Amino acid sequence: MEETATHMVVDERAATTVASEPEPEAEENEEKSRVGPSAASLEKLLKESKELTFTNRNLEVASSPANTLLLDYVVGNCKVNNGKWYYEVRIQQSGQIQLGWATHSYHPKNSTGESWVYDGSKQQKMSQNSPGDRYGETFNMGDLIGCAVDVGARTAQYWRNGTDLGVAFQDVTPGRGRIVPLIALGRRTKVQVNFGKDTFAYPVDGYNPLHVFLTEKEVDGVAKIFNKYKDIGNGGEGADQKDAVHGDGYTQFVKDLGYPEDEDPAIFVLAYRFRCAHPWEISREEFVSAFVANNCPTMDKMSAKLKVWLEDLNQPNKFKTIYNFVFDYLKEDKKILLIDEAIIALGIILKPKNWPLLPQFLEFLQAENKKAMSRDQWQQLWHFMNQFPVDLKSYDSGSSWPILFDEFGEWATKSK
Numbered sequence: 001m002e003e004t005a006t007h008m009v010v011d012e013r014a015a016t017t018v019a020s021e022p023e024p025e026a027e028e029n030e031e032k033s034r035v036g037p038s039a040a041s042l043e044k045l046l047k048e049s050k051e052l053t054f055t056n057r058n059l060e061v062a063s064s065p066a067n068t069l070l071l072d073y074v075v076g077n078c079k080v081n082n083g084k085w086y087y088e089v090r091i092q093q094s095g096q097i098q099l100g101w102a103t104h105s106y107h108p109k110n111s112t113g114e115s116w117v118y119d120g121s122k123q124q125k126m127s128q129n130s131p132g133d134r135y136g137e138t139f140n141m142g143d144l145i146g147c148a149v150d151v152g153a154r155t156a157q158y159w160r161n162g163t164d165l166g167v168a169f170q171d172v173t174p175g176r177g178r179i180v181p182l183i184a185l186g187r188r189t190k191v192q193v194n195f196g197k198d199t200f201a202y203p204v205d206g207y208n209p210l211h212v213f214l215t216e217k218e219v220d221g222v223a224k225i226f227n228k229y230k231d232i233g234n235g236g237e238g239a240d241q242k243d244a245v246h247g248d249g250y251t252q253f254v255k256d257l258g259y260p261e262d263e264d265p266a267i268f269v270l271a272y273r274f275r276c277a278h279p280w281e282i283s284r285e286e287f288v289s290a291f292v293a294n295n296c297p298t299m300d301k302m303s304a305k306l307k308v309w310l311e312d313l314n315q316p317n318k319f320k321t322i323y324n325f326v327f328d329y330l331k332e333d334k335k336i337l338l339i340d341e342a343i344i345a346l347g348i349i350l351k352p353k354n355w356p357l358l359p360q361f362l363e364f365l366q367a368e369n370k371k372a373m374s375r376d377q378w379q380q381l382w383h384f385m386n387q388f389p390v391d392l393k394s395y396d397s398g399s400s401w402p403i404l405f406d407e408f409g410e411w412a413t414k415s416k
Contacts, residue, residue: 032219033151033285034085035178036078038212040195042183045073046109052185061183062093062190071096071108076181076195078210079104081174083285086148086207087181088194094141096121096186100168101149101156104178115182116156116169120145125168136165146200148207149179162202181210206275208293218297219288225299226287229253233281246281253282257303263348269309272325279330313352320382323349327378336372339365346381355385357392357412364411370404377404 041058049072051064063072076087089099098117106113116127120139124132137160139145146159149172156169172179183191194200196209212219226245233249234241245253251262259266274282274290296302312318326349331337337345343362350358361381365373380402388395392413397406 033082033289034078034080034210034212036076038215039197040076040078040087040181040210040212042074042193043077045075045107045182049073056192059194060092060190060192061185063185063187065188067187071098071184071186073108074183074185075102075104075106076210078195078212079178079180080149080151080210081178082151083289084148084150084152084207085210086146086200086204087196087210088200088202089145089147089183090192090194091120091139091141091143091145092192093188093190094121094139094143095189096184097139097189097191098126098182098184099145099147099158100182101147101172101179102182103174104180106180106182108184114175116172117182117184118145118147118158118165118168121186127169127171129171130169135168136160144201146202146204147181148204150207151179159202159204208289212292213295214292214297219292221297222288222291223284225291226284230284242281244278244281244283245287250280250282256299257306259306263344263351265313265349265351266306266310268326268329268345268349269312269322270306271329272322273306273309276329278332319353323382324379327373327375331375336374337378338372339370342373342378350385353385356390357385357388360412360415361408364408368407368411373404377402380405 039057042054042061043058044052046069049069051067051069052072052074053062053064054060055062061074091097096119098119100115100117102115102117103113106115108115114128116125118125118136120136120143122132123134123136123138125135126132136158139160144161146162147156148158149156151172151174154170154172155167156172157167158165181193181195183193185191196211200209214222229245229249229252230243231249232252233245233247254260254264254267254270257266257270271279271282273294274286276282276286291297291302294302294305296305312322326345327337330341330345343365346358347362384401384405392409395405395409397409
């Protein structure tokens with residue numbers, strides 16, 4: 001996509017750029033979880049930094065052997081205050097390197113703000129509350145380190161070459177400001193950062209790239225789409241209700257994407273891809289993030305993307321992931337799924353599988369007055385379907401299936 005004035009990359013001539021002094025966020029940006037240029041890149045944190053060299057549109061940075069600072073700091077040029085975000089760092093020249101996040105007011109010399117970093121040379125995690133606890137593995141040249149933050153959960157964690165190193169911090173908070181990516185470099189070190197413009201080597205499900213593929217104008221257009229369906233659900237423009245697409249607004253949104261049937265599996269694929277936390281509604285953050293992260297500035301683009309996502313239903317491993325998601329999506333904070341919800345959900349999500357025993361199984365649940373399904377029963381049903389794709393002739397009640405399936409086998413036999 002061609003760069004525009006609102007979608008601009010900082011080039012090598014801007015390598016002397018220094019992170020600006022923190023200012024209060026403009027009022028119109030408060031509802032945006034990410035602010036800053038569309039194309040995320042790096043900039044100096046300290047004005048006195050003289051020995052940092054930026055290349056590759058400020059996505060590579062090296063610290064000179066002549067650097068008199070023990071550590072020199074760079075930050076991302078975008079800031080976040082909500083959501084789940086991820087970037088990757090390639091270690092091009094190893095040494096003391098710290099990777100992580102900081103409040104946008106952070107300054108290492110005057111002790112303002114806070115930071116949360118993983119030091120690969122020392123195998124330590126460092127913050128105000130964790131000044132050097134053991135963590136992770138040593139960085140080596142060529143390693144790819146994934147850095148993630150979940151602002152809502154207040155956690156930060158890391159991956160080394162795709163291996164999960166676990167949660168490093170559980171106290172990450174922007175306070176009254178925002179959080180920025182932070183990298184500290186010792187002498188003779190060099191890194192290359194991917195904020196998501198290029199495909200991640202080890203993408204982490206549920207986390208967004210910091211690079212934004214849409215212009216500010218396009219993002220504003222997505223917000224207008226959200227408001228349209230939000231107002232439908234709230235009963236009209238200006239209604240002081242949920243800041244979410246729900247009710248009739250949710251139904252109309254799915255219909256306008258090209259799926260008018262209430263029992264189309266697209267409703268669950270959409271919820272999975274939008275990372276919806278609550279059934280039958282999409283928050284502003286979820287809605288805008290899904291459109292932006294998938295480079296969809298319009299409903300037509302999102303409709304085309306949904307068609308691609310629906311192909312996951314034909315791939316067993318991906319289908320299983322979506323199938324298991326449906327249970328947690330519908331149950332919310334309960335441990336079980338009420339049987340009426342389970343019957344409806346199973347009828348929808350298993351529709352593409354054409355399992356000949358599904359109608360009979362759903363009838364059994366209702367006829368025997370089952371009250372609920374547990375997660376184990378839900379997950380085991382997937383394996384049960386694959387074990388008995390046509391009939392129950394080979395079913396052995398002495399096997400280790402949950403009791404629910406023994407009861408179904410007996411009921412099916414009596415019903416013949």
